[in-house]
Amino acid sequence: MLKPVYLTEDDAVAIIDQRRLPLEVVWLKLRAVSEVAEAIKTLAVRGAPAIGIAAAYGVYIAVKDFTEGYDAFYERFRKAKKLLASTRPTAVNLFWALDRMERVLKENPLLPVHKLVKKLRAEAVKIQEEDLESCIRMGELGAELLPDGARVLTHCNAGALATGGYGTALGVVRKGYEKGRVELVWVDETRPLLQGARLTAWEMEYEGIPYKVVTDNMAGFLMSKGMVDVVIVGADRIAANGDTANKIGTYSLAVLARHHRIPFIVAAPVSTFDLSLSRGADIPIEERNELEVLEFRGVRVTPKGAKAYNPAFDVTPSELISFIVTEKGVIEPPFSKNIEALLRNEDKV
Numbered sequence: 001m002l003k004p005v006y007l008t009e010d011d012a013v014a015i016i017d018q019r020r021l022p023l024e025v026v027w028l029k030l031r032a033v034s035e036v037a038e039a040i041k042t043l044a045v046r047g048a049p050a051i052g053i054a055a056a057y058g059v060y061i062a063v064k065d066f067t068e069g070y071d072a073f074y075e076r077f078r079k080a081k082k083l084l085a086s087t088r089p090t091a092v093n094l095f096w097a098l099d100r101m102e103r104v105l106k107e108n109p110l111l112p113v114h115k116l117v118k119k120l121r122a123e124a125v126k127i128q129e130e131d132l133e134s135c136i137r138m139g140e141l142g143a144e145l146l147p148d149g150a151r152v153l154t155h156c157n158a159g160a161l162a163t164g165g166y167g168t169a170l171g172v173v174r175k176g177y178e179k180g181r182v183e184l185v186w187v188d189e190t191r192p193l194l195q196g197a198r199l200t201a202w203e204m205e206y207e208g209i210p211y212k213v214v215t216d217n218m219a220g221f222l223m224s225k226g227m228v229d230v231v232i233v234g235a236d237r238i239a240a241n242g243d244t245a246n247k248i249g250t251y252s253l254a255v256l257a258r259h260h261r262i263p264f265i266v267a268a269p270v271s272t273f274d275l276s277l278s279r280g281a282d283i284p285i286e287e288r289n290e291l292e293v294l295e296f297r298g299v300r301v302t303p304k305g306a307k308a309y310n311p312a313f314d315v316t317p318s319e320l321i322s323f324i325v326t327e328k329g330v331i332e333p334p335f336s337k338n339i340e341a342l343l344r345n346e347d348k349v
């Protein structure tokens, strides 16, 4: 099972450098929290669940060798948490994982520091293990929604590379293929950084799942010709009403899917929900460097002096979503009511 991030025996954060895929497969060993923060910012590690996992390991390595008093230890933890939380604003899994790590400290105020360090390590590893289990479960639940011989269109990369392993949207594709239900995957290129063409295609090759890469502007044509049976995407943050932030371009696909009466499925773990936000309009959208649009893999493709706008995510209104697949179950409309019911249930577990 491909894991894009893991903690080594000697406590380095190992990541596969996703900036260099698919041309080179390079593993990096990060030993400082600043390196982990930089890796998240520059998308060496990316995808909502994966950045949460990397951040949990990052905050652990920031404090693991600290032996001075509790207050200084906590202060160092807070600084590391702040640094990691400043890397990317949209995927809520990042903040969720960091808060979960801080809870370990809050719940054990009387433990000596060396024991807290051990607990933090265990918690970070657990966050990754749980994510992997969630992805496998989502795969099983989501595969049941696929028609036989499905031609699935997906956007960006919501695969093993974006998670603790296995993937959310691609977990559904993997399981669906295993069950003989997936005939073809349309892989949206995903401009400007090509997470589809570079990463999803690489995962499909690795798994031997039949796929074709298409540029983002081809989806409408494919749908109009009856060549897409279902759209499946991941998510970076889901508001209480089901509005879903995901990679820029997802919203356009949802509008197209509705027009062509094609089911539009979001697959995301419970850690991607942000019930503090009642609607998607309140989700902070990351704006990235304009050079990502003005250049193509480092080569200028626009006139000198050209300016660009580069929002990294958009929000799909919940009325365009057919199902949200989570590890706790498949949520159907009406989303506000059903999300609350599922997550309230989750709190009780």
Ligand code: MRU
Residues within 6 Å of the ligand: 043, 046, 047, 048, 049, 091, 155, 156, 157, 158, 159, 162, 163, 167, 168, 169, 195, 233, 234, 235, 236, 246, 247, 248, 312
């Ligand atoms: O900017 P990225 O590559 O981190 O964006 C990733 C996405 O938008 C994914 O679709 C999302 O994080 C879901 S990953 C399981």
